[in-house]
Amino acid sequence: MARRRRLSLPVIVLIGGLVVIAAAAVGTLLLTSGNGGNQSGGSNVDRPVKEPTPRSSGGLAGGPEPSVARPASKYAPLLEEMPPEMRVNVSETFTMNITTFTASYWFDTNAQGEGLAQQWRIIDGYQVQYDPVGLAAQVVQGGYSAWIEVYLFETPAGARTAYEYYTNRLAARSGSERAEARPLANQSAAFRFAGPTIGTSDVPSVYHRFVFRRGNAVVSIQTYGAVPYMSTDQARELAVLVDAKLLGEAPAVEPTPIPTPAIGVIGG
Template identity: 40%
Template structure:
């Protein structure tokens, strides 16, 4: 069984490797508005790939804060990759389930805050998005159930935000400290299914500032693309991230 941080798509290796200083957009503690938009229920649409069409662009994400794309964590997901990294107890189990459930393709993208961990200590956060497309709605239902089970077994606290899509769930996991500070780090994960698509959104931030709402807001952007409320087009080539400041 994977570790808690592995199941929560651990961002620690990426984020603890670099921490920059400098000024950034600062969020006040406990002031994030509740995420209440989006469509709970509604049609179980069947969409085609590529999965990257349904992930929000940098311009959309930037409505929530100051972010850059992190190219090393931005890539397409084939069935073989999902078998290795998905919600499975082993690669063998993953390979069997990917075939049985008709896993088609996926896409992973990570957005990092300006000033990185220094920005996290000011109220910004990391966002990791995965969009998974299955051949059928039934296959997506199975995939969603697997994410719900493994996330629930990871030791976090289940949350109850407004639902999204045909089904959804949310969890919070407090784990360690942010960089060398005394501030508690927290992961929030929001997962939903719309038709034959399963999407996961995970944020990493400082506990005093963070709620499930930013993750859900990103999920709403994905769902709007699936439903056709926002045009789903393939992203342009991703520019390198802008590194600002220095420090530890």
């Protein structure tokens, strides 16, 4: 797979009222802390719109810290486990190799990514993106896009350090807010970021991200949807499903592979 470009600005391209979302760029929406990043995050809508109160309460907070086996892909939700009328964005769904990992939006430079990959001893990574079939027309009626990233490390200690880095980076993003969500797994955190209006409508969008650690796994789930329908619930419910797979309480099935060299054991 070609190397992904590191973008400093979130990219949401509006074409004829349809939203085309680039996952690598959208990811930077909650990550760029100054240095040329988009600092607004405003919805450009005068009327106040309140998000629904989060209600997701399932899953286990605390509990075991397992060291789960590769591949990371088998812990991500499958298409049939997602809400109806969603599709896989194939170009943004892949097993990570060391190049795609260190060039990702989580790091300011490749060198930084390489150094932290060595420190954390990452052994595998996987990303999948799901979009609503109807794009913007579906988003304004309650549909949403979701990005799920699963990272596995040699030990829970390495995952713990990576989790702390990820959450600190999310918290430092200008415009990022801590969001309400019930704890999950060994560690978890939720964030919110206001987006622009959706397509040609006056409906404001919002991004939510739920990050958690279970044993040697760190999982990041981000959603994009319309404010009247979205809270942390959608991201957290997907997190509950992933956590159940990590705990062995739900079937962990590897999806049809997309050929990409795996990360392998770093330094081993």
